[in-house]
Amino acid sequence: MPAFAEHKFGPKVEGHPSIGDLCPFCDVAFKAGDITTLVGLFPANTDEAESMFKGESFNMEGVEVHYGCAEEHGLTKEKEDDEIAAE
Numbered sequence: 001m002p003a004f005a006e007h008k009f010g011p012k013v014e015g016h017p018s019i020g021d022l023c024p025f026c027d028v029a030f031k032a033g034d035i036t037t038l039v040g041l042f043p044a045n046t047d048e049a050e051s052m053f054k055g056e057s058f059n060m061e062g063v064e065v066h067y068g069c070a071e072e073h074g075l076t077k078e079k080e081d082d083e084i085a086a087e
């Protein structure tokens, strides 16, 4: 299942709604100035899951994490772009 960080968000501004939420990778709360990304972890709902099992496209629920944490876990796409293009 694809689970990757596609877009870089930030730096977060003061008053952003997700400030104070915990990053699931490092358990550190987001704060102003953080660069974050969304990692797709699972289908958004049962209908989407059904589409996934049928091999159709589906919407994934995005979880916000620090961009650096996504990189540490190998979830950023940038490094693999050459490989994908070569296929």
Ligand SMILES: [Zn+2]
Residues within 6 Å of the ligand: 023, 024, 025, 026, 027, 028, 065, 066, 069
């Ligand atoms: Zn983190």
